[in-house]
Amino acid sequence: MTAMTLEVHDLGIGGLVRGVSFGIACGERVGLIGESGSGKSLTALSIMGLLPEELAASGSVKLDGRELLGAPEKELSRLRGNEMSMVFQEPMTALNPAMRVGAQVAEPLRIHRNVGKHSEALLASVGLPGVGRAYPHQLSGGQRQRVVLAIALANDPKLLICDEPTTALDVTVQAQILDLILDGVRESALLFITHDLAVVASVCERVLVMLDGEIVEAGTTRDVLTAPQHDYTKKLLAASDLEASR
């Protein structure tokens, strides 16, 4: 087995997530699918070390061989936004309404002392040149998600977690955002959470299916989507309007 960028072993979160294990290699794109409340987002948050106060994670999460669970907050915040970062579902609320987007994009650079890049260049790289002085409410949903993406990709993270990044967007904008994500993670690991099977099919190489806090099926995207083994995956496929399932 090649060295994994992200290794999750026997992850448990307060009974809500149990025995979750998977790995993502450098340059690999892995999808995590499952219905609302199945523990997808909790898994993502526990990798980032951002679980709510009352929840504790057990097991092991390693980024490039370094254990993240139980690591001191100081070390985690050094990694967050630098070696691992996250894109959230709702672009309307993921940006600070009282701050210009240029300043928000510049923050991860400033925090992690990345002097080689400029916020305007980052915004231009997601197709938004010259909007640095705008406030979030002056941008559309798709534009905001681009800003969120620019922030997440600012320091070229080794691991990018996308938590339903396209759910709140319309279909044409979805495609643009997906292209930008794929562009941004060529040399990184990508964990892509969604319940849109069509998006999984177009983005991910491997897929994990989660049900009630456990991974019930895992395999290459082609195998899982064309020959699902678990009943739940079959139901999920039947419920979606994905071509391959018919």
Place this chain on the structure above:
Amino acid sequence: MRARGLVLGGVLVALVVLAALLSFVWTPFDPVKVDAASRLHDFGGANPLGTDSFGRDVLSQLMVGARTTLYVGVVAVGIAALIGTPLGILAGMSSRRLGEFVMRANDLVLAFPALLLAIMFGAVFGADTLTAMVAIGIATIPSFARIARSGTLQVMSSEFVLAARSAGRSRPNIAARHVLPNISGLLIVQASVSFAIAVLAEAALSFLGFGTRPPTPSWGRMLQESQMFLTLHPRLALVPGVAIAIAVLGFNLLGDGLRDRLDPRLAARP
């Protein structure tokens, strides 16, 4: 309608500020000069607002008194905001236990009447404007802490704070860059309301003899000195009373107007 309140409030507050500023360079008469020959003059004549029982010019006293009024507002609100806001943000951002502790301590201070605290301070440290206002400021800390905490809790539950944390921002950084700017509207409104309350409290304390000491003119003291002549010369009570009403109304209207203007749900997009 809303804008009208904001403008009216601004005008009334500006009136008080102008009177205070003008009093530094010019007043019609020396506000503390006693002139027994011209005591208790009525409106008009050489003294537009008349003279008091010591023959001092009421208009001049009123102008210098505006200084005291603004001074007490700034000191009391400054103390309350500078201590209460960080406490509230701390309570909203820290662990549940620490947050609860801060807020219960807060309730303890809140339960203590502000005027009583000021009178105690006056008795212990000697009655003057600053002592009274430090006391009023301390008593106002809980209002700021509560507002700041509830605003902080709301901001902290928003996704952009989660996003900020996932970008590696430290807690102090989030407090300064994300929480504070997003609750500043709430705080400004609280400040204007507290300002009005502090002005009233100073007047009340001066009236009771625990605030501004003579001969420094203060609206509250002018009221107090007028009470002996209330039936003979009601204008002596009327003038500072109206001035206090104008200042309090001005700050309240300004606060209401600012709240409406700063509320993102009501504000028009630029």
